[in-house]
Amino acid sequence: MLKDYKPxxxxxxxxxxxxxxxxxxxxxxxxxxxxxQVVGFDNLNEYYDVKLKYDRLAxxxxxxxxxxxxxxxxxxxVLEQLFETERPDIVVNxxxxxxxxxxxENPEAYMQSNMIGFFNILECCRHYPVEHLVYxxxxxxxxxxxxxxxxxxDKVDNPVSLYAATKKSNELMAxxxxxxxxxxxxxxxxxxxxxPYGRPDMAYFSFTQKIxxxxxxxxxxxxxxxxxxxxxxxxxxxxxxxxxNPPKKNENGVRYKxxxxxxxxxxxxxxxxxxxxKCLGKEAKKEFYxxxxxxxxxxxxxxTDLIEDFDFKPSTPIEEGLQKFAEWYREYYK
Numbered sequence: 001m002l003k004d005y006k007p008x009x010x011x012x013x014x015x016x017x018x019x020x021x022x023x024x025x026x027x028x029x030x031x032x033x034x035x036x037q038v039v040g041f042d043n044l045n046e047y048y049d050v051k052l053k054y055d056r057l058a059x060x061x062x063x064x065x066x067x068x069x070x071x072x073x074x075x076x077x078v079l080e081q082l083f084e085t086e087r088p089d090i091v092v093n094x095x096x097x098x099x100x101x102x103x104x105e106n107p108e109a110y111m112q113s114n115m116i117g118f119f120n121i122l123e124c125c126r127h128y129p130v131e132h133l134v135y136x137x138x139x140x141x142x143x144x145x146x147x148x149x150x151x152x153x154d155k156v157d158n159p160v161s162l163y164a165a166t167k168k169s170n171e172l173m174a175x176x177x178x179x180x181x182x183x184x185x186x187x188x189x190x191x192x193x194x195x196p197y198g199r200p201d202m203a204y205f206s207f208t209q210k211i212x213x214x215x216x217x218x219x220x221x222x223x224x225x226x227x228x229x230x231x232x233x234x235x236x237x238x239x240x241x242x243x244x245n246p247p248k249k250n251e252n253g254v255r256y257k258x259x260x261x262x263x264x265x266x267x268x269x270x271x272x273x274x275x276x277x278k279c280l281g282k283e284a285k286k287e288f289y290x291x292x293x294x295x296x297x298x299x300x301x302x303x304t305d306l307i308e309d310f311d312f313k314p315s316t317p318i319e320e321g322l323q324k325f326a327e328w329y330r331e332y333y334k
Contacts, residue, residue, distance in 0.1 A: 005310065006244045010035045012131070014243070015088035017041045017073060017095030017121070022199045023136070023190070024094040025056035026232045027239055032063040034240075039086050042095065043072040047109075048200045056197055073117025083128040090243060093121050093135040096166075099201050100140060100294045103163035114166035122177045132184050132246040134239065137171055139191040139228070139262065139299045140164035149302040152189070152258045161294035175256050184246035184255035188239065191262030191301045195232030195321060196328030204229075204322070207276060208329055211284045219269065221291040226266035226298040231321035234314030235261055241310040262301025263314045275318055279326035 014031060018024040019040025028038050040060060044053050060066045067086075071078040073095050097103075097113040118135070125133050142150045143158040159165040174185040194204050210217045238261045247257035277283050291297075303313045 008034060008036065008240060008244050012089035012244075013037045013039065013086065014090045014092060015039045015041060015082075015086065016092045018093070018136075019060070019068065020044055020053040020057045021094060021098075022195075022197060023193060023232065023235060025060065025197055026195070027092065027094065027236050028060055028066070030236050030240060032060065032066055035065070037065045038063075038067075039082075039088060040066065040068045041071055041082060042068075044070060047097070047099070052197065052200070073120055074112045076120045076123070079120045079124050080127075083124040087128060088130060090132045090134070091121065091125055091130050092239070092243070093118065093133065096136060098163070098199065100161045100163050101292065103161050103166075104294055107162050110162050110166050114163075115169060118170045118173060122173060122183070125183050126177060126181045130183065132186065132243065133174065134186045134188065134242060135170060135174060137187040137189045137258065138164065138167045139189050139260070139301065140296075141168045141171070141189060142296070142299070144296055148298060149264065149300040150260065151302040152260055152305060160296060163294075171258060175254065178256040179252075179254045182255065185257075186242055186247055187258045188242070189258065189260045189262075189301075190235060191228040191230045191260065191299055193230050193232055193235050194325060196325055196332075198232070198325065204272070204276060204325065207273065207284065208280060208326070211277065211280055211282050212329075212333075214285070216285040216287050217273075218289055219273070219286050220289050220295060221269075221297070222288045223268070223270040223273070224297075225269040225295075226300070227269065227272070228262040228264065228266045228299045228301050229272065229318050229321070230261065230263045230301075230314050231316035231324075234263070234316050238306060238310070238312060238314065241312050245309075257305075259306050260301040260303050261306065261314065262299070262303060263316070264301050264303050266298055266300045267318055272318060272322075275322050276326070279322045
């Protein structure tokens with residue numbers, strides 16, 4: 001573990017973009033439980049059931065130290081006003097247009113949110129200096145990499161979706177701003193995050209909805225796929241560790257770092273479905289299809305840096321994580 005590893009400083013004001021999103025909600029909730037001051041920012045778009053976003057927000061708004069501002073990352077004036085008024089110490093950018101397949105249907109949404117929106121964040125961090133910029137990248141940047149596990153040392157120049165290309169671009173943009181303006185920045189490549197209050201567009205959630213309704217689920221590549229499924233509480237724990245520990249200058253004199261946050265244990269898609277069936281107490285009707293455009297065969301996180309720097313690695317087994325999700329799903333949807 002780092003000798004000068006710093007615990008979370010609760011006096012800091014933390015801006016969380018995408019605060020009503022899946023990871024943004026869980027992360028903000030944990031920060032608030034720890035006594036931190038959190039400003040949430042979200043456009044509450046209708047990419048998926050907006051009721052879920054409002055319900056997450058309602059939970060956060062019960063905390064005294066939470067303040068929410070509705071706005072769009074692509075609106076530079078709104079963002080500048082936010083930074084001018086709130087003067088955050090730390091910025092955690094989780095606001096983005098998510099989803100691999102939707103980037104094929106609606107590429108413009110990704111350019112607005114993930115490119116222009118992230119550029120606006122960087123500009124605000126430049127003009128209203130912050131102690132640390134933490135931002136969400138994605139395991140999608142590894143594209144069709146054959147070498148496993150995926151390491152942050154690997155070249156990632158072959159994205160297979162526009163979503164992945166925007167996330168790789170974010171890493172390059174952050175590096176540039178770190179180099180030019182000294183903004184300490186940490187990018188987090190998340191690996192298939194799942195859990196309560198999750199995103200309905202993700203496979204485990206849509207599978208659950210269809211299984212409970214007795215509808216057929218689509219299983220791609222005939223079930224021969226592997227994913228490094230990561231429970232949301234592990235993602236949050238990793239982020240809390242990183243938050244108060246901006247990167248030191250690297251060999252190029254830049255305060256810039258990338259981490260994988262994944263379970264470091266790929267599961268076969270068919271085993272994942274079997275486990276979900278057990279947790280729901282109901283068998284799925286399945287139809288098998290070939291691989292979809294933009295999809296990859298396997299994801300597998302090398303988390304060596306996370307262990308070396310923070311003595312931490314995600315460890316929730318999918319049996320436990322899916323059980324918690326299934327319990328939440330039953331309760332939430334009655």
